[in-house]
Amino acid sequence: MGLLVNCTMSKQIEEALKKLLVKGMGARDAQAIGRQAAEDAPTYHALAALTKDSNETTRMKSSWALAKATELNPALATKHIDQWIQQIDTEPTQGVIRELFKTLAACTLPEKHEGRFIDLCFNMLRSATTDLAVKHHAKIALMQYVKTYPELKTELTQALLAVADAHTPAWKVQVLKTIAKLEKIK
Numbered sequence: 001m002g003l004l005v006n007c008t009m010s011k012q013i014e015e016a017l018k019k020l021l022v023k024g025m026g027a028r029d030a031q032a033i034g035r036q037a038a039e040d041a042p043t044y045h046a047l048a049a050l051t052k053d054s055n056e057t058t059r060m061k062s063s064w065a066l067a068k069a070t071e072l073n074p075a076l077a078t079k080h081i082d083q084w085i086q087q088i089d090t091e092p093t094q095g096v097i098r099e100l101f102k103t104l105a106a107c108t109l110p111e112k113h114e115g116r117f118i119d120l121c122f123n124m125l126r127s128a129t130t131d132l133a134v135k136h137h138a139k140i141a142l143m144q145y146v147k148t149y150p151e152l153k154t155e156l157t158q159a160l161l162a163v164a165d166a167h168t169p170a171w172k173v174q175v176l177k178t179i180a181k182l183e184k185i186k
Contacts, residue, residue: 013042013043013046014046014049014050017033017043017046017047017050017062018050018053018055018058022057022061023057025061027064030061030064030065030068031064031065031068033047033065033068033069034047034064034065034066034067034068034069034071034072035068035069035072037065037066037068037069037076038068038069038070038071038072038073038076039073041076044066044069044073044076045076045079045080047062047065047066047069048062048066048077048080048083050062051063051066051083051084051087051096051100052083052087056092056093056096059091059093059096060093060095060096060099063095063096063099063100063103064099066099066103067099067100067102067103067106070102070103070106070107071102071106074106074107074108077103077104077106077107078107081104081107081109081110081113082113084100084103084104085104085113085116085117085120087100088100088101088120088124089120094130094131094133094134095131097124097130097131097134098131098133098134098137101121101124101134101137101138101141102137104117104141105137105140105141105144114145117141118142118145118149118152120138121138121139121141121142121145122138122142122155122156122159124138125138125139125142125159125160125163126159126162126163128166132167132168132171135163135167135171136171136174139160139174139175139178142156143156143178143181143182146182146185147185150185150186153182153185156182157179157182157183160175160178160179160182161175161179163175164176
């Protein structure tokens with residue numbers, strides 16, 4: 001009986017959140033929902049479920065709130081890591097991908113997920129169709145992994161050089177600064 005009650009409560013929370021996560025809802029409201037979800041596990045888990053909703057607006061707004069909630073309480077993310085890593089591969093909305101990257105980057109990923117996430121970061125960084133903001137978050141995440149796995153340094157340097165001229169002059173400056181930081185890592 002307890003499982004049925006929890007399932008019903010989860011659906012009620014999801015439905016209530018869907019009514020809030022509408023087109024026109026601003027970042028400030030999403031941040032407020034994220035702060036609430038950081039303190040309330042059922043709300044957090046409902047947001048995580050809504051990142052797979054069929055409605056793009058719901059996915060986008062829930063991923064905004066989820067990124068904030070995870071930043072404040074990364075421990076809540078543990079049971080959703082598999083879902084998000086798989087979702088990044090199939091998600092059509094770059095904004096949702098960006099927020100999922102931010103969410104995953106706020107977590108300490110279990111070792112079993114690190115390789116897959118590192119591959120995703122490299123794929124996003126190298127992809128011609130990936131938004132610049134997503135590439136930026138992939139670059140930041142990869143820099144963190146180079147500190148743990150210095151053997152990634154050469155591959156990251158080569159990937160950054162390959163995409164340095166692919167976007168704006170500001171992107172190129174960022175890429176060159178990142179490469180300079182990489183050169184200092186032993």
